[in-house]
Amino acid sequence: MTGAECLLETLAANGVEVCFMNPGTSEMRFVAALDRVPAVRGVLCLFEGVATGAADGYARMTGRPAATLLHLGPGLANGLANLHNARKARSPVVNIVGEHSTQHQRYDAPLSADIAGLARPVSGWVRAVNDAAEIGAAAAEAVAAANEPPGQVATLIVAADVSWSPAVPAAGRVAEARRARPDDAAICRAVESLRRPGTAILLGGRCGQARALEAAGRLHAATGVAVLVERATPRLARGRGLFQPPVVPYFPEPALEALAGARTLLLVEAQPPISFFGYPNTPSRLLPDRCEVVTLAERSQDGTAALEALCGMTGAPPARWTAEAPAPRIPEGPLTAEAIGAILAARLPEHAIVSDEMVSASGAVLPYLAYAAEHERLPVTGGSIGQGLPVALGAALACRERKVVALEADGSAMYTLQALWTMAREGADVVSVIFSNRRYQILEIEMMRTGSLGMGPAAQSALDIARPDLDFVRLSEGMGVPAERAATAAEFDRQLTAALEARGPRLIEAVLG
Numbered sequence: 001m002t003g004a005e006c007l008l009e010t011l012a013a014n015g016v017e018v019c020f021m022n023p024g025t026s027e028m029r030f031v032a033a034l035d036r037v038p039a040v041r042g043v044l045c046l047f048e049g050v051a052t053g054a055a056d057g058y059a060r061m062t063g064r065p066a067a068t069l070l071h072l073g074p075g076l077a078n079g080l081a082n083l084h085n086a087r088k089a090r091s092p093v094v095n096i097v098g099e100h101s102t103q104h105q106r107y108d109a110p111l112s113a114d115i116a117g118l119a120r121p122v123s124g125w126v127r128a129v130n131d132a133a134e135i136g137a138a139a140a141e142a143v144a145a146a147n148e149p150p151g152q153v154a155t156l157i158v159a160a161d162v163s164w165s166p167a168v169p170a171a172g173r174v175a176e177a178r179r180a181r182p183d184d185a186a187i188c189r190a191v192e193s194l195r196r197p198g199t200a201i202l203l204g205g206r207c208g209q210a211r212a213l214e215a216a217g218r219l220h221a222a223t224g225v226a227v228l229v230e231r232a233t234p235r236l237a238r239g240r241g242l243f244q245p246p247v248v249p250y251f252p253e254p255a256l257e258a259l260a261g262a263r264t265l266l267l268v269e270a271q272p273p274i275s276f277f278g279y280p281n282t283p284s285r286l287l288p289d290r291c292e293v294v295t296l297a298e299r300s301q302d303g304t305a306a307l308e309a310l311c312g313m314t315g316a317p318p319a320r321w322t323a324e325a326p327a328p329r330i331p332e333g334p335l336t337a338e339a340i341g342a343i344l345a346a347r348l349p350e351h352a353i354v355s356d357e358m359v360s361a362s363g364a365v366l367p368y369l370a371y372a373a374e375h376e377r378l379p380v381t382g383g384s385i386g387q388g389l390p391v392a393l394g395a396a397l398a399c400r401e402r403k404v405v406a407l408e409a410d411g412s413a414m415y416t417l418q419a420l421w422t423m424a425r426e427g428a429d430v431v432s433v434i435f436s437n438r439r440y441q442i443l444e445i446e447m448m449r450t451g452s453l454g455m456g457p458a459a460q461s462a463l464d465i466a467r468p469d470l471d472f473v474r475l476s477e478g479m480g481v482p483a484e485r486a487a488t489a490a491e492f493d494r495q496l497t498a499a500l501e502a503r504g505p506r507l508i509e510a511v512l513g
């Protein structure tokens, strides 16, 4: 078999089933091998940022890596921003990058670049393979590295001649890495903290998922301990019937307020909270000075098991949760972010996956989603916009039986809009809602916050994405995704209901009044 077939066979033998790809000449033998190794399905993406974001979404929902296939340094560079988000999510990704054949690497050919240098800042593991004899073992090592808790990007750089030379696969499967439960000393320290007034728990990592939330809710009900969730928690269960602790706010002032009472902060797969940005008059560190930080579980450990152990040691009984207020009624009139929130609260189907890149609209919409049916929310983990649609695509291919809803600000949507084309081609069950305010609205707020006294026409023009207005209906239809435009709450409700009932991708351009 060829090195490319050996690479794919090894990926398949180690549980990698999908490869989000945008290939070139150096990856042609990999592409050819897809027909001989059908256990790995190639999914074509028309921009590398779509491929890397989709791999992130897939990993968040399965806990397993997808592969990506990118074309030399420039292809990798196009995919870096969403690999950055994947790194912050601790998503396992097997990031395969093609390289020139070994004899060609000594020349400064047009596509020559420092691939490892580009890969390192986003990768926990990087290996270049220039000998076909190594490709089987290297591929197995890449999967093992990606899966190493808590999960990371593992970049495997494969020379073109490795792909076309004969090779033999590595024997057997790599051992599955398990997350260790924190030791008894860490659990005893945490039990002691729970006895003290002013203790708060901060959840992150995998502890946004239902089982961990249930355990945290039991502790909250039994001991009164405050519970918060990190903003960048990659997968957060929400909705009626769940314990829904608040997420640390985006802006520093409300975040400082939310944490002001903490005397001890128990970290569970989380890090001490810091502000998203530094501003002229607010601190970066969000904890009060006198607050002691106690780590119950590191990011690489099993925080859920640790929380459950705490429940056992404190005798916290099962608790029940209901959303405090009834679901809000469907509004009338012009379409606003609040109206979208209320309609989503009523219409979101059970177990939906919500990819959240609403940016400035999130403050208005998210409180309503507390009343929606149980769902999971995937936020932007690394602040790099252009991840929402690709993550939705990856999540939809990972969970074919679940409806995915991408809540997407218009400016952010334009970074990786090509995700719609792959959604159409793959029949991905995604309803994309574009929040069309035709501005970079959050940046108008940030402009004030960073001390600017006013905006002249040049500055305003830099934050205004109208002139010309983007026509998301035509953009979407042009990529094969049926689309409609809503300007009133009633239109949006009707279109959303129909889109949720259909299968396959749909888009609604929500023009905000």
Ligand SMILES: Cc1ncc(C[n+]2csc(CCOP(=O)(O)OP(=O)(O)O)c2C)c(N)n1
Pocket (backbone or CB within 6 Å): 081, 358, 359, 360, 361, 383, 384, 385, 386, 409, 410, 411, 412, 413, 437, 439, 440, 441, 442, 443
């Ligand atoms: C890759 C990347 N480039 C630029 C930015 C800076 N940035 C943050 S928000 C934003 C505009 C957001 O506009 P939109 O998505 O329309 O949301 P709105 O603020 O209008 O709600 C930009 C350009 C970023 N976060 N990431």
